[in-house]
Structure formats: structure tokens, C-alpha cells
Amino acid sequence: MYLEGTVLVGPDFEPVEGRVVVADGEIVEVEETSVGSDDVILPAFVNAHTHVGDSIAKEAGAGLALDELVAPPDGLKHRLLRAADRGELVAAMARTLRYMESTGTGTFLEFREGGADGVAALRDALAGRGVEFGERAVDAVVFGRGDPDVLSVADGYGASGARDADFDAVRAAARDAGKLFGIHAGERDADDVNAAMDLEPDFLVHMVHAERIHLERLDDRGTPVVVCPRSNLVTNVGVPPIRELAERTTVALGTDNVMTDSPSMFREMEFAAKLADLPARDVLRMATVNGAEVAGVNRGVIEPGADADLLVLDGDSDNLAGARDLVRAVVRRAGRADVSRVVIGGEAVVPRDD
Known part of the structure; x- marks a missing residue:
């Protein structure tokens, strides 16, 4: 599984454009690269x-x-x-x-x-x-x-x-x-x-x-x-x-x-x-x-080796579009209507409509 967008990486949630690579229920890699997605990816x-x-x-x-x-x-x-x-x-x-x-x-x-x-x-x-x-x-x-x-x-x-x-x-x-x-x-x-x-x-x-x-x-x-x-x-x-x-x-x-x-x-x-x-x-x-x-569980952070429990938000939703500080926007204004995908244990439980 590949999830692309702005990834909030590590315990400091540094925004990185790229993709999260998931295999066997685990985050394998976070790749920093140019992608064509407005999604915001954070830990579940x-x-x-x-x-x-x-x-x-x-x-x-x-x-x-x-x-x-x-x-x-x-x-x-x-x-x-x-x-x-x-x-x-x-x-x-x-x-x-x-x-x-x-x-x-x-x-x-x-x-x-x-x-x-x-x-x-x-x-x-x-x-x-x-x-x-x-x-x-x-x-x-x-x-x-x-x-x-x-x-x-x-x-x-x-x-x-x-x-x-x-x-x-x-x-x-x-x-x-x-x-x-x-x-x-x-x-x-x-x-x-x-x-x-x-x-x-x-x-x-x-x-x-x-x-x-x-x-x-x-x-x-x-x-x-x-x-x-x-x-x-x-x-x-x-x-x-x-x-x-x-x-x-x-x-x-x-x-x-x-x-x-x-x-x-x-x-x-x-x-x-x-x-x-x-x-x-x-x-x-x-x-x-x-x-x-x-x-005592190995999740709550996006880094290699952590469990692949991830939340994907639509950064181009009417609620989040134009956010200058993504972490602040996630904390103070995001909600259920902005959820694009939820991945738990490496499996999508709330998939995209598309």
C-alpha cells in the first residue's frame, strides 16, 4: 500500500511531501518526493x-x-x-x-x-x-x-x-x-x-x-x-x-x-x-x-517500523483548503467530513469513495 500527500512524520509531525509505504501491517518507509496529492497523512x-x-x-x-x-x-x-x-x-x-x-x-x-x-x-x-x-x-x-x-x-x-x-x-x-x-x-x-x-x-x-x-x-x-x-x-x-x-x-x-x-x-x-x-x-x-x-503499543507515529495505523485527510476539503499550518488545522478544525481514508493494521477500513 502506498499513501501519498503531505506526511506528518515522526513525533514532531514534520510535514513532508511524499508517500508512506506499508507492508505486512507495518510502515516500511517514508519517501520524500514530489506527489500530486492534497492529502494529509497522520497517525491514527x-x-x-x-x-x-x-x-x-x-x-x-x-x-x-x-x-x-x-x-x-x-x-x-x-x-x-x-x-x-x-x-x-x-x-x-x-x-x-x-x-x-x-x-x-x-x-x-x-x-x-x-x-x-x-x-x-x-x-x-x-x-x-x-x-x-x-x-x-x-x-x-x-x-x-x-x-x-x-x-x-x-x-x-x-x-x-x-x-x-x-x-x-x-x-x-x-x-x-x-x-x-x-x-x-x-x-x-x-x-x-x-x-x-x-x-x-x-x-x-x-x-x-x-x-x-x-x-x-x-x-x-x-x-x-x-x-x-x-x-x-x-x-x-x-x-x-x-x-x-x-x-x-x-x-x-x-x-x-x-x-x-x-x-x-x-x-x-x-x-x-x-x-x-x-x-x-x-x-x-x-x-x-x-x-x-x-x-505500550507500537503506533501513534509515522516512522519505519511502526504499526501502519494511519489517518488520511482531504487537504483540499472546503474545511482544510488554504490551511497555512497543517498541524494546527488538524488539531483545531479537522473533523469527520475531512476523512478520506483510515488504515488500521495496514488495511483500509474507511476507503476512498473513488
Whole structure:
């Protein structure tokens, strides 16, 4: 496979006119050469925090406080998940996966409720079992929740928060199994942040209420943080100090609950960029290579040897034509209508119309 246009190369997304050569699911070469294409080629997004089970309840619970909406075990989402027919749940998740592919997401990190059966339901959605539109190519790194035995079928463990339970044993089990452990922290207030950090997680999620002591600990430890600013705004808990976090550690972007926000990394990037007023390249890293680093996967960047997860935008679309700064245009104005092709694992899952 050859993709031609302006290629955003490496972790700095340097624009290079040329082509990306793909073989056996891997980027083989980036050739700098004159081409006759207006396409813009960048890494597919890595959505570093999702709850796609919420696909059964989009826009439910408007006006509810955070705990009423999502706190285990009896927040609205958990009640709706328990009441949902399994086939309905799988089909709803599969439709969300299809939407994620169409908006350029190649990998997502899912905190999957429901224990081992919840993990199995997501894997069914990925495999197209019980849904009419088939298998999805988007890759999931699945963090099970609930029973610690879920580690036997999940890629890691996603803890709800240090105030909800004692996670020492499951943290040790994840470490022994060589699997990732992530935990929500500092979402509604700062009270659970130190306890979460004491668990020495592989990454933290939210950190809306990170205080000076927490920022200093991040500086010392370098624990990555996944921020979900649109979700935090909707649930009325505030917004994360993205710039301050990024000065101290790796920061990745996630879209969080499908109940409250669409899983569009375009929307998340635009909001984060305008909220934090960070350079566009920093925000694009948060949506690509930084999430890949959190997940421990070899993607999120265009360079030889990386996985061939790629997003192609029409640089001559009405929205992008005339852009003087391509990276800034991708981060602040691009959207689903500009998507020309999505390649995941070296295969086109959203092909050109032509």
C-alpha cells in the first residue's frame, strides 16, 4: 500500500511531501518526493480512555451529579448496564466502534464494566458476533473492572478510584501478571489522588483537581495522565490543568463516557487545544503517540517500523483548503467530513469513495 500527500512524520509531525509505504501491517518507509496529492497523512488516533458500554444510554442522566451518573455500584450507568440485554449491549458498542473507526481512531483503552462477561461482550462487538455490520478493525486495550479474576481475560485492570475499594491486591496481581493497572483519580476532588498514586499505577485518569503536591509527585515519578476535558466539563467537576500536567509528565487524551460525549478525538483535540492553549503539536501527540505510550503499543507515529495505523485527510476539503499550518488545522478544525481514508493494521477500513 502506498499513501501519498503531505506526511506528518515522526513525533514532531514534520510535514513532508511524499508517500508512506506499508507492508505486512507495518510502515516500511517514508519517501520524500514530489506527489500530486492534497492529502494529509497522520497517525491514527489513540483514544486513551473510554467507557463504550455507555453506548446504550447516550445523553441519559442530563443534570445528574457525577456520583449519581457513574459511581459504582448504583450510579445511573451501572443500573442501565445491569438492565441491558446482552445483545443490545454488544450491538450498541459495535456501532460506537464503527463510529470511532470512521473518525480516525485506531486504538482505544477501554475501562470495561461487568467483569469477565463485560470483557467478553466487548470482544464480541469487536469480532462482529451478533451484529449485522461485522468485524471491526479498531484495536482495543481492555481494562477489566470488578472481580480481580477479570485479569485472566483482560489486558489490564481499570480501577474506579481509591475511595471506592482497596485495590492493593488487584494492583499486585496486575503487576505479577505483567498487565497494566490504571485508576481514576482527582475527578470530583483531590481527596483520592495521593492514595491512587500510592498504588504506583501505570497511569492515572482525569486529575482535574491535581494540587501542587500531586504535580510534584508526578514530576518525581513521571506517571502518565489521561485527561478527558469535555467529559469533566459536562459532569460539572471542572477541567484538568492540562498545561501544568504536561509540564511534568506524559499526557494523553481520552473521550471517557459515550453516555456524555461522542468518542471523537477531533472534538477532544479541539477542545483541549483551546482550553489549554498549548502548541498544536503537543495536543496531537496527546491524541496519538502519548496514548500509544500509555498502552505500550507500537503506533501513534509515522516512522519505519511502526504499526501502519494511519489517518488520511482531504487537504483540499472546503474545511482544510488554504490551511497555512497543517498541524494546527488538524488539531483545531479537522473533523469527520475531512476523512478520506483510515488504515488500521495496514488495511483500509474507511476507503476512498473513488
